[in-house]
Amino acid sequence: MTNYSGMEMRKAYAKTIEELYGEDKNIFALEADLSGSMSTASLKSIMGDNYLNLGIMEANMISVAAGINLAGGYCYIHSFGQFLARRAMDQIFISMAYAGLKGCLVGSDSGVTAEHNGGTHMTFEDMGIIRTIPGVEIYDVCDPVELSQILKNAKNKDVLTYIRTARKKAVKDIYEDGEDFSKSGAKLLREGKDVTILACGIEVNEAIKAAEELSEKGIDADVIDCYRIKPLDEEVILKSVSKTKKVITCENHNVNNGLGSAIAELLGEKMPTKMYRIGVREKFGQVGKLEYLMQQYKLTDKDIIEAVEKL
Numbered sequence: 659m660t661n662y663s664g665m666e667m668r669k670a671y672a673k674t675i676e677e678l679y680g681e682d683k684n685i686f687a688l689e690a691d692l693s694g695s696m697s698t699a700s701l702k703s704i705m706g707d708n709y710l711n712l713g714i715m716e717a718n719m720i721s722v723a724a725g726i727n728l729a730g731g732y733c734y735i736h737s738f739g740q741f742l743a744r745r746a747m748d749q750i751f752i753s754m755a756y757a758g759l760k761g762c763l764v765g766s767d768s769g770v771t772a773e774h775n776g777g778t779h780m781t782f783e784d785m786g787i788i789r790t791i792p793g794v795e796i797y798d799v800c801d802p803v804e805l806s807q808i809l810k811n812a813k814n815k816d817v818l819t820y821i822r823t824a825r826k827k828a829v830k831d832i833y834e835d836g837e838d839f840s841k842s843g844a845k846l847l848r849e850g851k852d853v854t855i856l857a858c859g860i861e862v863n864e865a866i867k868a869a870e871e872l873s874e875k876g877i878d879a880d881v882i883d884c885y886r887i888k889p890l891d892e893e894v895i896l897k898s899v900s901k902t903k904k905v906i907t908c909e910n911h912n913v914n915n916g917l918g919s920a921i922a923e924l925l926g927e928k929m930p931t932k933m934y935r936i937g938v939r940e941k942f943g944q945v946g947k948l949e950y951l952m953q954q955y956k957l958t959d960k961d962i963i964e965a966v967e968k969l
Contacts, residue, residue, distance in 0.1 A: 661835050662802040668697040668825040670802035671764065674809045675734055679705050685813070686726050690716050690737040696766060696825065698736070716741045720749035727759040732813055738772070739765025739822060743784035755791045755818050762812040763788075763820045768798070768859060769910035770951035771824035772943065780943020786915030788820045789888050796888040798822040798858035798909070798917070803833040804885060811840050822859060829948075830863045832883065843886025844894040850878030853966050854898040854905045858884050858917050861908035861936070861957060868962035877966060887917050890924055899925065904969050905933035908962055913937035934965045 660677065662670050675698070679685045689711045693699040702709045708731075712719045716737050723733040735742075742750070742765045754761060765784050772780040785796055795817050799805040805823055812819040832847070839845075847862070848869050857865035862883045869879040880898045884890065884907075899905055905925065907918040918935030925931045938955050952958050 662806045663831050663833070663835050665802040666697070666825070666827045667802055667805055667823050668695070668766065670806050671736070671809065671823070672697045672701060674806045675701060676704055678810065678813065679708065683708070684731045686710065686731050686733045688712060688719050688723055688733050688735045690714055690719050690741065692737060696736055716746040717749045720746045721753050723761050724753040724757060724759050727754075727761055733761045734764060734809070735761055736764040736766065738767045738779055738781070739784040740779060740781035743781060743787040747787055750788070750818075751791055755794055759818065760816060761818055762809065763818070765820065765822050766825045768822045768824055769938070770943070770948060770955060770957065771826065771860060771910070773948055773951065774945055776945040777943035782912040782938045782943065783915075785822060785887055785911055785917070786919075789915055789920070794818045794820055794888065795886065796820045796822070797886050798911075799885055800859055800862040800883060801828045801831045801833055803831065803835055803837055804839060807837065807839040808885070824860060828863070829860070832862055839885070842894060843889065843891035844882050844884045846880060846882050846894065846898065848879065848881035850880045850902070852877050852879060852902055852904070853969065854880045854882065854902045855908065855962065855966070856882050856884045856895065856905060856917065856921055857908035858887060859910050861910055864957065864959045864962060865908050867959035868966070871959065871963055872966055879966065884917055887920055890920055892924060892928070895921065895924065896929055899929055899931055903931060905931050906936060906962060906965050906969065907933065908936040908957070910957060911937055913939055932969060934969055936962055936965055
């Protein structure tokens with residue numbers, strides 16, 4: 659069994675696809691001229707005609723995936739998140755979701771992790787776009803172990819899946835190999851009584867750091883990795899919120915129509931609660947290193963601490 663802990667996210671993606679193909683020759687990997695960027699170029703010699711680089715034509719790639727699924731294959735479909743969500747929305751909506759087809763869409767370089775690719779490649783809206791499509795499951799993963807397991811789980815679901823991920827190595831791995839992600843959509847990582855911090859993707863590590871510093875100030879936080887944004891794991895979330903009565907959401911995404919909006923909708927209907935959303939507010943992307951960008955968009959542990967103290 660492969661040890662994923664410590665891997666770059668893109669290498670974990672490629673290795674997982676290789677493993678899945680080894681078990682099932684009906685697995686296909688589709689790329690939009692990003693084989694080098696996602697470390698999947700080596701899959702061509704392993705998968706043969708089941709590996710397809712379709713060029714910079716994301717909409718066509720979705721149509722090809724639909725045809726493969728109709729013929730009995732299952733596709734892992736990768737591109738940078740903005741190119742899947744913004745360019746290929748209509749094909750995803752009509753050719754796959756509306757048609758009731760299965761597949762796993764993987765949008766990489768999520769949010770500020772695009773770094774030097776800059777504003778045109780920095781997607782703060784992909785979860786919001788995909789979230790409006792009926793029946794799609796959406797994930798934002800925080801480390802290679804979580805990515806690998808959710809990729810594997812997707813194949814066994816009768817739905818279209820969207821997984822949002824960084825490409826490079828996580829700042830810090832959260833999970834050890836063998837962690838099970840099949841029975842829930844959220845995991846309680848740290849227990850507290852004063853506030854619930856709900857995070858996804860790269861913000862999970864920031865939430866943990868914030869909670870550790872808050873504890874030194876006498877504020878104990880529940881920290882929950884909400885890796886499944888749609889549908890939310892209501893049981894885990896509401897159990898925590900019923901105890902703390904205060905919520906902070908943290909996402910490397912626009913505050914509109916991502917994790918924060920999903921949580922606000924849930925609480926508004928079932929458990930009205932004081933909350934604040936950490937995320938991008940009315941800004942486009944820009945060029946920069948990860949640390950700088952997280953400061954610019956107020957996504958750091960310090961920003962979470964400030965929000966908790968104000969709340």
